[in-house]
Amino acid sequence: MDSLVDQTKTPQLYEQIARNVSMPVSTRSHTMNGSNPHQGLKEKLKALTLLYEQPNLSPPKNPSSKNRVVARKLSLPETKKTGNRVTVLVRVRPISKKEKEAGSRCCVRIVNPRDVYLTDLVNPNDYLRLNRIRGRHFTFDACFPDSATQQEVYSTSTSELVEGVLQGRNGTVFCYGATGAGKTYTMIGTLESPGVMVLAIKDLFDKIKTRSCDGNHVVHLSYLEVYNETIKDLISPGRPLVLREDKQGNVAAGLTQYRVYSVDEVMTLLQQGNHNRTTEPTRANETSSRSHAVLQVVVEYQVRDAAMNIINNVGKLSLVDLAGSERALATNRRTLRSLEGANINRSLLALSSCINALVEGKKHIPYRNSKLTQLLKDSLGGKCRTVMIANISSSNLSSGETQNTLHWADRAKMIRTKANDANEDLLPVTETGTDQAKLVLELQKENRELRMQLQQQQKLLTLEAQSLAACSCSTRPSVSSRLWTPPIQPNKKRMTGPSSFTATYLTPEIKYNEEKIAIRTLNQIKSLPMAKKRSFWDITTVNRWRKLFSDYFYFLLYLFIHFFLT
């Protein structure tokens, strides 16, 4: 950009400018108190015009200091104050070599990080227009000079949205401007200086990596273009896609959603998509994008809350590179190019109508007028945080287009999208999640009940075994049986043994016998299942043999006789 503000005069001049532009000024702004409401505005514009149009005024020469101005602005809370208003940023592109050769001059000045001044370079011989205030002043959320880096633009416009997407909110960034104003450069960039799309994807995966302990993140990506009012899948091109309205808004039916796991994977898909995108040279741009491109990244993740409920979050980031608007005469080529241009202009006109209707608070917003507005419906009037980057050229050769872009950008900043609160809160638990949790609980309960039943069965079995053992030892009563008394041997007892009492319970002999019986009984109990099994088999086998024999007795007899006779 040409130097327009001299650094030697900078402190006083900027002070003066700051005083003058401390409140937003546009031709539509309301101004001042006092008798004449336009007086203050006129004074302000005059002061600004005089300041800007000093021939030897130049912006600070050190680009880094200029960048610092922008960087300082980023930390200001102004963009946060906008709430759900569409955030509008302006980016100026440098004058190209071709434009310089054509004798182009700079007509755009970034006054401070929020204000841009467009000089109306009237013909000095046009005496009718000489007395009028030349130029126009606009205020936006941020203005980037031609020296601003891609990273600066990304940090201001998109990094906050990426953060929001990871929290389950929707975000849209779209570049708007005339052909050759730098939209594709801002969105896609080059290999050396990648644009917003690339930086956003890298940032997203970096953030996911640091958060991976919070839950499982699933990233899906799709990339489409709207060319001549038809929607095409850029990654797997095929038949034109049809727009369908469902719960998630307007979606292209059949658009491939790629599950992606790494930045490299996304880069490959992005390159593939850009390769398939329709570009043609125009008078204003050698590689003009003839279509609107929409890259959508959906991040889904599930976490469990304190009560172990599964919470599903879905955030969507849409990055849109619009095709450039152009005057019909600006393109040399006719036929297909004219048709493309007409369609581009038509969809951008539809976008302007939607912006107008939204700003004026109309009930009916004409989204259906074009595919582009149908796709952007959520971003403009839905639950979404939206950022518009207005790309402009600093060349006076494009001053008409620049003025147009700034006008629409100025209108767009008045659009208010719906509160993004619903997505800020965690989304309701999914049906499948609830079902799974219920199933786990039911299975645990069933498991507990089955264990208890098993324990009871084991106890019963033991008791049964004990009683069986008692039966089998009916001649030798159980040691535990208090009713049992050892058999009395009258003669022996009377002759040698002590009293019956002592003989029954206390003699070592009887004690020894009891122990023996106890051990035997225990062994019997232990071997009871085996014994049962064996006896069962024995009985069964005998019965089986007997049955077999009786069934086939006559047959065997016949065989035997037959064999014997022959």
Ligand SMILES: Nc1ncnc2c1ncn2[C@@H]1O[C@H](COP(=O)(O)OP(=O)(O)OP(=O)(O)O)[C@@H](O)[C@H]1O
């Ligand atoms: N900020 C910038 N710094 C350096 N070069 C830039 C910048 N912005 C744009 N350019 C260059 O200007 C030319 C046109 O830019 P770009 O293709 O991005 O325009 P566009 O708005 O996408 O145009 P169209 O709508 O026709 O596709 C490109 O060569 C690009 O490299």
